[in-house]
Amino acid sequence: MSIRALIFDLDGTLVDSLPDLAEAVNDLMAANGLAPHATRAVASMVGKGVPVLVQKAFAAHGVIVAGEVLDAHVKTYLGFYEPRATRLTRLFPHAADMVKELAKSYRLAVCTNKPAAVSREIVDSLGIGAEIAVVVGGDSGVTPKPAPDMLWLVAERLGLPKEDVLMVGDSANDVASAKAAGIKVAVVRYGYTDIPADELKADFVMDDFRGLPAVLEKLQ
Template sequence: MSSGELADSTIVFDLDGTLVDTAPDIVRALNETMDLEGLPRVKLDTVRNLIGHGARVLIERASALQGVTFSATRLDQLTNEFVTFYAADIARESRPFDGVVQQLDILADLGAKLAVCTNKRTALSVQLLDALELSERFSAIVGADAVKDRKPHPDHYRAAVTRAGGVVRRSVMVGDGAADVGSARAAGAPVCIVSFGYSDIDAEKLGADVLLHRFSELAPACRRLLAARP
């Protein structure tokens, strides 16, 4: 059994835009997918804030920016192509944000269980975290395909907490977007939001309990939030 100040606690993380800066590899795969349709390639800055809702939504929104709409069948096909392109070189440029590894170590030393709750597919999430040598730090990695209803539904968050062996009352969500806030809030958990993620809404307007400008602020924030929830 873990010991430490946070031994009864679970810290749940979003993946893209929170733990890892995955945008370069996601946009690479997106452009390879756009090539199949003869569409112009998009720039990272143009679609960075569209990341975080899953590949299908990303393709749909990116193509809409160019005035193109696909049928549901074709969108499904392109999503599968995207996943193939992405998985083929999933961590070419993706890296953890500054301070992530150190904060994971600190939280683990405090006894906290760690989990991932992401709208990315579970297999891709595990593959990415394996490539970055981070997966073993997490007691649960729960992608959108592992639950009936994904974020912002609260059941996705609850699943991540319970599969990590925790309880929602003693948990904190760490994310970068509205889906993270919505999922945790509906489950009854406090939320930390990073200001450097992929949200298409200003981070200050997301209604988080704590806004993190640097990852080094995370462990102290979690300790404060959990101290207020005996």
């Protein structure tokens, strides 16, 4: 195996977007007469795309939303979130330096269940847009993570076989997607998952992005 590209999850892996996500969720709750959620509670709702995030936010108040009602709430949520998506969001420590260093030798991509346009806006605003060759979002037209389809689509757009790609994530969703896709996966310990990283059954576990060179060395 010779790794030629890395695919990063976005929220909880590459960027700490929780403050912006939580504010948008709580604006949606307020618009519907519901109490706000604690920021950390919102973290457990993130990772399976905007519709699931919205469903979980309402479900935590005992409100079930689906169908056209869910679609309307998703539209409202995005109206709150997208204008502020880069206001408080920051790269996690060591991510910027490692991304810039890795880009000298590897192709880099982002695979996230959030919409592609706002995801591209985030990486561009944080100064790593030039290093990220491909961004695939939950609106890409294929089944989102934890299905393997998005990772296969990223590999296709990179022009590489899946065997040449490493996935870097933070959650059970990322691990399940990578394993279903036949792609090696490393996870960070600081992400938004409620399950400890060491229990996610990833191929590699790292404290932070500084662990990536050692992981890549093992895969060469």
